[in-house]
Amino acid sequence: MSSFIPDTAPFNDEQRAWLNGFFSGLMGLQTTDQSFMAAGEALAQSLTEATADKATADESSDFPWHDAALPIADRMQLAADQPVQRKLMAAMAQLDCGTCGYLCKSYGEAIASGEEPNLTLCSPGGKETKQMIKKIVSESSQSAPAKSNGSTKLTDSSYTRKNPFTAKLLVSRPLNGEGSAKDTRHVVIDLTGSDLKYEVGDALGICPRNCDELASAIIRRLAADSQIKVHTPLGSSKSLADALSEDCCLKDPSDELLELLMGRISSDEHRQKLATMRDGGIAEGFDVLDALDIAVGATITATEFVETLSPLNPRLYSIASSMRHVGDQVHLTVGRVAYESRGRLRKGVASTMLAERIQPNESIRVFVQPNHGGFTVPGDPNTPMIMVGPGTGIAPFIAFLQERDVSASPGENWLFFGEQREDTDFLYQHELLAWRQRGLLTRLDTAFSRDGEKKVYVQDRMREHGSELWRWLNRGSHFYVCGDASRMAADVEKTLLEILSIHGGLRPEYATQYLQRMSKDKRYVRDVY
Numbered sequence: 001m002s003s004f005i006p007d008t009a010p011f012n013d014e015q016r017a018w019l020n021g022f023f024s025g026l027m028g029l030q031t032t033d034q035s036f037m038a039a040g041e042a043l044a045q046s047l048t049e050a051t052a053d054k055a056t057a058d059e060s061s062d063f064p065w066h067d068a069a070l071p072i073a074d075r076m077q078l079a080a081d082q083p084v085q086r087k088l089m090a091a092m093a094q095l096d097c098g099t100c101g102y103l104c105k106s107y108g109e110a111i112a113s114g115e116e117p118n119l120t121l122c123s124p125g126g127k128e129t130k131q132m133i134k135k136i137v138s139e140s141s142q143s144a145p146a147k148s149n150g151s152t153k154l155t156d157s158s159y160t161r162k163n164p165f166t167a168k169l170l171v172s173r174p175l176n177g178e179g180s181a182k183d184t185r186h187v188v189i190d191l192t193g194s195d196l197k198y199e200v201g202d203a204l205g206i207c208p209r210n211c212d213e214l215a216s217a218i219i220r221r222l223a224a225d226s227q228i229k230v231h232t233p234l235g236s237s238k239s240l241a242d243a244l245s246e247d248c249c250l251k252d253p254s255d256e257l258l259e260l261l262m263g264r265i266s267s268d269e270h271r272q273k274l275a276t277m278r279d280g281g282i283a284e285g286f287d288v289l290d291a292l293d294i295a296v297g298a299t300i301t302a303t304e305f306v307e308t309l310s311p312l313n314p315r316l317y318s319i320a321s322s323m324r325h326v327g328d329q330v331h332l333t334v335g336r337v338a339y340e341s342r343g344r345l346r347k348g349v350a351s352t353m354l355a356e357r358i359q360p361n362e363s364i365r366v367f368v369q370p371n372h373g374g375f376t377v378p379g380d381p382n383t384p385m386i387m388v389g390p391g392t393g394i395a396p397f398i399a400f401l402q403e404r405d406v407s408a409s410p411g412e413n414w415l416f417f418g419e420q421r422e423d424t425d426f427l428y429q430h431e432l433l434a435w436r437q438r439g440l441l442t443r444l445d446t447a448f449s450r451d452g453e454k455k456v457y458v459q460d461r462m463r464e465h466g467s468e469l470w471r472w473l474n475r476g477s478h479f480y481v482c483g484d485a486s487r488m489a490a491d492v493e494k495t496l497l498e499i500l501s502i503h504g505g506l507r508p509e510y511a512t513q514y515l516q517r518m519s520k521d522k523r524y525v526r527d528v529y
Contacts, residue, residue: 201376381409390418393483
């Protein structure tokens with residue numbers, strides 16, 4: 001029997017015999033189904049290159065905690081004997097999403113070296129990551145700072161997170177129709193006069209302001225003078241009103257604030273509520289004002305209060321435009337967040353600012369956050385693209401299609417888009433249908449979850465067209481996903497593995513290997529958060 005498996009491949013005799021028989025069977029099939037043949041050839045090549053890829057595998061094995069599916073407790077156990085910068089890396093969300101302005105590895109290095117004093121930048125990691133980072137820093141505070149290894153932020157512009165450009169808002173246009181349950185905006189910002197340049201796949205950092213009503217309510221609860229000077233978490237001296245509006249995170253009460261309040265009240269019941277909040281036992285959405293409301297009778301000064309607050313971090317939005325198409329502008333797709341809870345309207349700090357709290361021609365501070373991990377159009381303009389972007393996840397793919405349009409790229413383009421209702425929530429419907437009619441968009445498959453008796457999502461459309469998806473992948477298509485990491489992106493990956501197994505004829509373990517190969521080759525790339 002011919003051997004398809006190299007002698008250096010890491011298999012025992014039984015595994016080698018089975019694999020040789022599997023590939024021999026594929027090569028001897030009477031049918032000429034090219035998809036199955038290509039699957040066998042791709043997998044055989046993957047196995048053949050196993051030894052050549054050993055250095056890459058070894059590099060990944062250096063950081064066994066770098067897996068977003070692992071609970072933080074497991075990640076910290078894997079990094080228990082590592083230096084402080086690696087423990088800090090393990091505490092991150094492991095998405096390498098760039099939200100913090102770093103990758104997980106370089107953010108840990110920057111904190112350990114003292115280059116980055118802000119310990120709250122990993123927003124996908126949430127409270128548990130922030131608490132773990134603070135614990136690691138506290139435990140290592142007596143040690144000498146670790147070297148940063150030359151790690152730098154993911155931007156070279158003169159305007160950065162710490163030095164944002166003061167731009168102008170031009171447009172904040174509703175994308176949803178009347179009667180929609182959502183308020184999604186197409187936002188246009190003028191970059192004229194800056195040296196800011198961006199590529200498709202990049203993100204725009206927005207430096208937000210808190211809602212003035214929330215800041216005023218907190219000042220009233222403190223019974224403080226709004227003009228008293230305080231030292232803010234971002235290192236400046238401002239009036240209390242300006243500090244709360246511009247520099248302080250009013251969303252998540254810090255452990256330091258909760259413990260300060262616990263020490264200033266006599267009610268055991270209220271103290272227990274604050275302790276439960278500190279330990280993460282209260283539903284998400286409780287904010288700083290909620291903590292002050294629980295701490296009835298607590299007396300703290302404005303200075304004490306501000307010293308416990310976390311800094312107000314920038315928000316990153318996927319850019320929805322190609323600079324080659326729109327010039328000195330940058331476009332965003334922003335979903336306004338606002339909801340009633342516990343008798344009060346809660347507002348997303350940046351989304352409501354862009355939707356309603358600043359007007360056209362008013363100023364907004366911005367910076368460009370370059371993309372990570374190859375999330376951009378393929379280098380070869382002939383390469384087909386498959387894009388999965390429900391909701392505001394469509395943003396980067398509007399940019400991708402603009403870029404391919406202006407560059408007259410001949411590669412085929414397939415978009416999966418999903419939302420609640422076709423009549424009111426078909427974002428960019430005019431543009432997408434026009435691109436499809438012109439042939440720029442080869443295929444457009446939509447899933448509107450609230451239009452039928454049964455909810456339908458983008459992964460359901462993928463299953464319906466699994467055979468065609470496999471053919472596109474076999475032709476070397478790049479596969480992109482943008483959106484929620486914990487639900488949508490996870491479901492899309494699960495569905496993609498199913499398609500590789502069912503339509504590609506790959507056993508589950510080989511489907512996983514095939515997808516890993518795509519990821520390594522930057523053919524499967526995700527922008528998730």
